[in-house]
Amino acid sequence: MVPTAAYGSWPSPIDARLTAAHDGRPEYVGTVGDELWWTAPRPAEGGRRALVRLRPDGTEESVLPAPWNVRTRVIEYGGQPWAGVARAAGGPLIVFSHFPDQRLYVHEPDGDAPPRPLTPLSAVGGGLRWADPVIHPDRGEVWCVLEEFTGEGPTDVRRVVAAVPLDGSAADDRAAVRELSDGRHRFVTGPRLSPDGRRVAWIGWDHPLMPWDGTEVLLADVGADGAFHDAHRVLGGPEESVPQVEWAPDGRLLYASDRTGWWNLHRFDPDRPDEEPTALCPREEEFGGPLWKIGLSWFRPLAGGLIATVHGRGATALGILDPESGELVDVAGPWTAWAATLTVQGTRVVGVAASPRSAAEVVELDTRTGRARAVGRAHADPVDPVYYPEPQIRTFTGPDNREIHAHVYPPHNPDRVAPGDELPPYVVWAHGGPTGHAPLVLDLEIAYFTSRGIGVAEVNYGGSTGYGREYRNRLREQWGVVDVEDCAAVAEALAAEGTADPARLAIRGGSAGGWTTAASLVATDLYACGTIIYPVIDLVGWATGGTHDFESRYLDTLIGPLDEVPARYQERSPVAGAERIRAPFVLLQGLDDVICPAGQSERFLARMAGRGVPHAYLSFEGEGHGFRREDTLVRALEAELSLYVQTFGIDRPDVPRLELKP
Missing domain, CATH: 3.40.50.1820 (Alpha/Beta hydrolase fold, catalytic domain)
Structure with missing residues (x-):
């Protein structure tokens, strides 16, 4: 017979130390060649964020030892803090923001050398900060958001899209950082380069709007010198929130917008700017969310034209959308909450998901078979x-x-x-x-x-x-x-x-x-x-x-x-x-x-x-x-x-x- 005891007095195996040890979740999932990478919490190591690497053989390892802390302070809530590319020789090349000094560093994890800085320090206000990086090896640069303090006050700050050389020449020289956008917006997201490399899109907004109130999608041409030309608004406005924009393989823009009252997915052809955007799956559901961090992703286009998307009303699911028919097929599994971090590689879709019976884990969907499984930080019950x-x-x-x-x-x-x-x-x-x-x-x-x-x-x-x-x-x-x-x-x-x-x-x-x-x-x-x-x-x-x-x-x-x-x-x-x-x-x-x-x-x-x-x-x-x-x-x-x-x-x-x- 189960003993009787007053509410609040029951003994429990879930103590505070156990709870603290499992605080936080994986974030910022990405692919580097055939490998999966993400950041993970380390409460027992001063609360730092570790960079985790999952090799194709299933080996999971922390790439950088303490005290390296892969986290950015851009807009204080942060955002995407790392990027990586695979190379034919020498293994992956990784760029990341280190929390204590907020500099960008480059690292070759298969080599013996420690990370080396790519950006300088600044003694002005909160210094220089970087987020949402994308490595362009062919250009020898990493493109990202630069947040630069111009004075000692919390609002003495400017933000632009910038290019940082990978050779380290900007490590002590702010002038070596190329500014790509013109600073017309107080807030910007990282740039997304079109498949043909000729155009680039990003999101901007200004006070007093928050990004869930109204944002604009900016489009610019990319010149032979790598500069942005003729930047102009193509989507969004003061009463339309666009939290994410991506390029489809065919060169059209995919974006989430709440122009209908719900964050739904739309498609826009920049070569036909007078045509109305197409709603791809109009529903009273959310296919996006609030842009509290720079570089969040609720959807990703797949190479064949399909779109992987997080969606739902209250609870969320991961679905595969056919943008031509509007058909949306959800992934089978127990997960009721998918985080705004998705990545794709070939026929794989990877995200972070949790359920009422499982904490957040890295989940991979094989779109060929429809099978989804936890592949990283898989949930293991710490108690019965x-x-x-x-x-x-x-x-x-x-x-x-x-x-x-x-x-x-x-x-x-x-x-x-x-x-x-x-x-x-x-x-x-x-x-x-x-x-x-x-x-x-x-x-x-x-x-x-x-x-x-x-x-x-x-x-x-x-x-x-x-x-x-x-x-x-x-x-x-x-x-x-x-x-x-x-x-x-x-x-x-x-x-x-x-x-x-x-x-x-x-x-x-x-x-x-x-x-x-x-x-x-x-x-x-x-x-x-x-x-x-x-x-x-x-x-x-x-x-x-x-x-x-x-x-x-x-x-x-x-x-x-x-x-x-x-x-x-x-x-x-x-x-x-x-x-x-x-x-x-x-x-x-x-x-x-x-x-x-x-x-x-x-x-x-x-x-x-x-x-x-x-x-x-x-x-x-x-x-x-x-x-x-x-x-x-x-x-x-x-x-x-x-x-x-x-x-x-x-x-x-x-x-x-x-x-x-x-």
């Missing part, structure tokens, strides 16, 4: 999967009868049952972004709580991606209102239906989710406590030089222009409404965070001082926006659990006690 939660895909009703999408994870542990008269505590999770999405995948952080008897509800509140532009636009000038209301509606519905204990509800989130958490504690007494993680918390400070360039005008759409609605910035900021908070909370902050700097959190804490609300502040040196180090992840997770244990009255002596001070 009977301890994993069973998610429920739910749709709730919010104010004005609007739909709210959520994933509900009830408490689950085969070794314990709760008393029949007890309802479980629940934590509402608000995702970051806020233009983001909570995917339906195995997350050991969720399992950490559910296996102990604490339920989790992940809310894809209004403003989330995955449900079309109209759903995404619900948050326009309504941040701090719609997200707060939607999370509350889910929590109240779970309590009303008898799923959750109404007296033991909590809310947590990081970044924009940290904002929603803090704003929820200000706006309502629904929650018994909250976990606020590297949050946006002071709108005026954030909008007046308090964050990085990429999001420095984000609030124009989320709140409204500061000069037009200054009172709204004050009214909605948790730092201004701190006196209305009554619930205990823990605030977790990285001291190296330039996106949501620690100063915001410290101003908020100063407002809370002496008010008698139990709270704790944990700050972490060496951590930026998004914790990566194993020790940090462990301490943060245990602190969060301790908050719930103390607030919910759970008997659990095995949790390191977090000191909550009034």
Whole structure:
């Protein structure tokens, strides 16, 4: 007979150290000849990103030892940090961005020499940064995005498409870097060269637009000298988001656009600019997503004309699209979330995918046979999967009868049952972004709580991606209102239906989710406590030089222009409404965070001082926006659990006690 124990007190084999060790996922998959390469997290190695190589015989190896860290800081969220080409002799040639100094390096992994720098250092502001590289051996260059700081301020920056010589001549000479675009756009993606080498396409946009609001596709001719000529807009606009553009083998452009209200795939013939683009598979589904990082890929053309594409509504699948007939055939398999990183090589399509029973793994599809299998970082259960939660895909009703999408994870542990008269505590999770999405995948952080008897509800509140532009636009000038209301509606519905204990509800989130958490504690007494993680918390400070360039005008759409609605910035900021908070909370902050700097959190804490609300502040040196180090992840997770244990009255002596001070 299974023993009875109160919710939250159940023993679990999923401890914080195990959870931290499995944090992160593979990213930026690419092919180098017949080999697969990608970046992988290393929480136990200071949170660095390793470059992993999968040889044709199945041998998987880390190419660069610590402390090499393959990651770029372009727009702070980064993007594609490496590129590689196969050579007839000498093995692969790899170019990558090294996180500590942000220089581009070239490396011959089959040789004995260490990586050598290709780009110089700069003492101005944030220096020189590089992303989305493409190696052109015939030109002796790597083309990429250059982000160059021109002053000490976070918005003193310019971005252009640039060419870096592979011979190392620019390692100490900024003048040796060739600028290819004219700098007309504040933000650009990497260039995509046409099959005949005569033209090049890339994406650009400007403040105050974010890339999910409106972008432009630029087209230019490539001269014999390698310069770009006659650059002009061919697609997109201020109310049309194009997050990716590629060339089809026949020289036409393929791109994702939300011109219909959904990110669908389209085709455009640049030789017939007056003709309307062709929608290849018009559906109320997303075939693209928010361009939070430079160089994301939701689709790739195959040599025969077919297109491999990630698509879906909420959950996503990998499909093969025939652009002539519009027929779309999905890959068989358990995966419910495919990341925006696809690569193709011959008849192979490779991406990163996960499911509610498996963490992210590198998956290869053989288009000849239709067979898909995990080939890299294949999921292996670190504990018996009977301890994993069973998610429920739910749709709730919010104010004005609007739909709210959520994933509900009830408490689950085969070794314990709760008393029949007890309802479980629940934590509402608000995702970051806020233009983001909570995917339906195995997350050991969720399992950490559910296996102990604490339920989790992940809310894809209004403003989330995955449900079309109209759903995404619900948050326009309504941040701090719609997200707060939607999370509350889910929590109240779970309590009303008898799923959750109404007296033991909590809310947590990081970044924009940290904002929603803090704003929820200000706006309502629904929650018994909250976990606020590297949050946006002071709108005026954030909008007046308090964050990085990429999001420095984000609030124009989320709140409204500061000069037009200054009172709204004050009214909605948790730092201004701190006196209305009554619930205990823990605030977790990285001291190296330039996106949501620690100063915001410290101003908020100063407002809370002496008010008698139990709270704790944990700050972490060496951590930026998004914790990566194993020790940090462990301490943060245990602190969060301790908050719930103390607030919910759970008997659990095995949790390191977090000191909550009034």
